[in-house]
Amino acid sequence: MVATLDDTKRSAIATKLADMKALQQLLIQNEQLFLKETNDSEISKRFQDMLNDDQKNMGILETVIVQYGVHGEPKDTIKQMVEKLGQLMQGSELSLYEKVFQHELLKHQQVMSGLTIHKASQKVGADVMAAIGPLNTINFENRAHQEQLKGVLEILGVRELTGQEADQGIWARVQDAMAAFSGVVGSVVTQNTDKQDMNIQDLIRMDHAKVNTLFTELLASNDPQKIQEYFGQIYKDLSAHSEAEEEVVYPRVRPFYGENDTQELYDEQADMKQKLDEIKAIDPSSSQFKDKIKQLMDVVGDHIRQEESTMFAAIRNNLSTQESEQLSTEFKAAKSKIAEKMAK
Structure with missing residues (x-):
């Protein structure tokens, strides 16, 4: 658990x-x-x-x-x-x-x-x-x-x-x-959020920023209980984020982002999920734990760089503002449903 x-x-x-x-x-x-x-x-x-x-x-x-x-x-x-x-x-x-x-x-x-x-x-x-x-x-x-x-x-x-x-x-x-x-x-005061729905890039970028913050907090802690808690939040956030992307975002971008590049995103997230499950089985007080976390950070970092550079550029070039905002609405709804299911 x-x-x-x-x-x-x-x-x-x-x-x-x-x-x-x-x-x-x-x-x-x-x-x-x-x-x-x-x-x-x-x-x-x-x-x-x-x-x-x-x-x-x-x-x-x-x-x-x-x-x-x-x-x-x-x-x-x-x-x-x-x-x-x-x-x-x-x-x-x-x-x-x-x-x-x-x-x-x-x-x-x-x-x-x-x-x-x-x-x-x-x-x-x-x-x-x-x-x-x-x-x-x-x-x-x-x-x-x-x-x-x-x-x-x-x-x-x-x-x-x-x-x-x-x-x-x-x-x-x-x-x-x-x-x-x-x-x-x-x-x-943050006043630049002037529409009901952010575009999909903004929403995904917020997820990326949050998980990077959690990684930083985990690595800075020497308390096994807090380390386990930080990892638990990382596990939950990355799981909900990846499932929602695979359900909503990747099928939508595949036609213009390309079969190979889209498949690479799926493969990176499969690797990420495997590493999450491996870490889950390790004692947080073990010397292995943070080493495995750093390996996970490398995978997540590569994935973030691909999404925020080439995938985001493809979205900007192929989806209208309205389509991008609609995609963010669908992503948010899917993520919310996944999170509620995980909570139960």
Whole structure:
């Protein structure tokens, strides 16, 4: 039985990511409802922009969860809260102002969850930081949404209380607040993930970066238990990655990448799987263990170089942006299904 890094800390992060996904779906549902309930063109535009961001961010969040590689379920309390708030948003008990107020609180919760995961990952491991990196985009945009929602609430609140329009200048103050926030944290936030689905090259490259980080952490450790745990995560990540590639990616690229080059990728992964199984049978405290790991690193390194040079070039030259993003969606789905099967 291969030990993995699904320890208490990592499992807690997996649960928090699952909580965020449940809340993200509620945010999307809320914004769809708000668009139906307001006739104000300015407010509608802001809700539409938020909805577009949140739908994209759901894709990013799903990518982070798959890359993280540890399965988690949302807490029962989160499930109950989402269900109750969903019913309130659908009903007529709350005014639009009150619904948007609850929505802003959800945004705050989502921001704090994302920031907490980021800070916790710094304590747990560099491979976790590599996996959750794209979460920074969601954190930044949710914080910006909070500022936008403050302006919406001011307008709706004044209308509800007085039946009149609020004074002008609200949006200017909101923009100033957002600009100040951007100046403070924009330089350290990943903002280049601006679409719902990365292309297949980006997704595969993220897997490569994570496993290389795990190799580095393993070789730097002298604790047999931690070494075994790092190897367990490597075993799980490489197994899910290779099976998903063989199921989705390689059959798609074979017609333009070539029979021989594609077969070489299959052969390299067969060699990799054999070495993984060999290492699994070795005591992590044995002097042989790290020697075998270095042999595995050589095989994986050669495989990565081929994929990131010639295969990626073939994909760029033969698939459209939309086709590459669709392939990444299929790869992500296959990897998620494989990981869930392995977890069981």
